[in-house]
Amino acid sequence: MILLKMIGGESFLEFTLLSEEYLDLIMKWRTSEHVTKFMYTDIEPDLNKQKKWFEKINKDNTQLNWVIVYKDNPIGLISLNNIDYIHEKASSGFYIGELEYSIVSSRILPYFLNFYFFEMKFNKLVIEVLSINESMLKMDYHYGFRKVGTLTQHIKKDGIYYDVEVLEILKDTWMNNYQKYHKLKAPFESRGKNSNE
Numbered sequence: 503m504i505l506l507k508m509i510g511g512e513s514f515l516e517f518t519l520l521s522e523e524y525l526d527l528i529m530k531w532r533t534s535e536h537v538t539k540f541m542y543t544d545i546e547p548d549l550n551k552q553k554k555w556f557e558k559i560n561k562d563n564t565q566l567n568w569v570i571v572y573k574d575n576p577i578g579l580i581s582l583n584n585i586d587y588i589h590e591k592a593s594s595g596f597y598i599g600e601l602e603y604s605i606v607s608s609r610i611l612p613y614f615l616n617f618y619f620f621e622m623k624f625n626k627l628v629i630e631v632l633s634i635n636e637s638m639l640k641m642d643y644h645y646g647f648r649k650v651g652t653l654t655q656h657i658k659k660d661g662i663y664y665d666v667e668v669l670e671i672l673k674d675t676w677m678n679n680y681q682k683y684h685k686l687k688a689p690f691e692s693r694g695k696n697s698n699e
Contacts, residue, residue: 515606515613515688517568517580520559524569525552527576531599540597540635542657568690570596570610577603580614590625592618611645612683617690619673626672632657633665646680647671 520528529552531537532545545551559565564585570578580596594614598607618624629647631638643649647669655663 514573515609516571517613517617517688517690518571518576519691519693520556520567520569520579522553522556524576525549525556527599528552528579531579531597534599536601537597537599540632540638542632544659566693570598570606572603572606575600575603577606578610580610582618584628590623591628592624593628593630594618595629608641609686611641612680612686613688615645615671615676615680616684616687619676620684621690624673626670628668628670631667631669633667639667639669642669645671645683646675648675 526549529545529547529549532541533547538544559567565581565583566585567579567581569576570580577600578596578598581594583593583595585592596607596610596614598604598610615627618627628650629642630653631642633639633652648671650668650670653666653668656666657664
């Protein structure tokens, strides 16, 4: 059984900026059934397309992508998208690609939210979740996200339309109501330096 150490704010988690060396692994994860069924799009197992995608997002200052590393093992991906430095908001999403580490998924958000609100000092985070992804929604609500609304029949996959739940969390909510998680810190690699505070 995999256990995540959280005593004293320490963990075996770290977040490494996505680089080309991970593209094979990302492609494997994104084409896995347990991941792709909850994504908006399905991708082809084409490494050249992956490289073009990486080149595009790597030049985009409105998004950041980290590989989630647990005990030196890459296990998933987390991203910030639509980063708005003026209004201090962004959207986000993550997945665990390695099934044997799925238990770790329930502990990703507090580390990420601490980095987002304490380090980046942003004010609001927005996420979109397919309504069929009940376990993810339950976890998001547990960590303070509130439902903003439902985008009805918003995504079409395999001929079926799916609703999308839109959730948000404010910095004040996290700071004032979730202090018990504030000690959970992990290093996030940033462009040009690491963040460990």
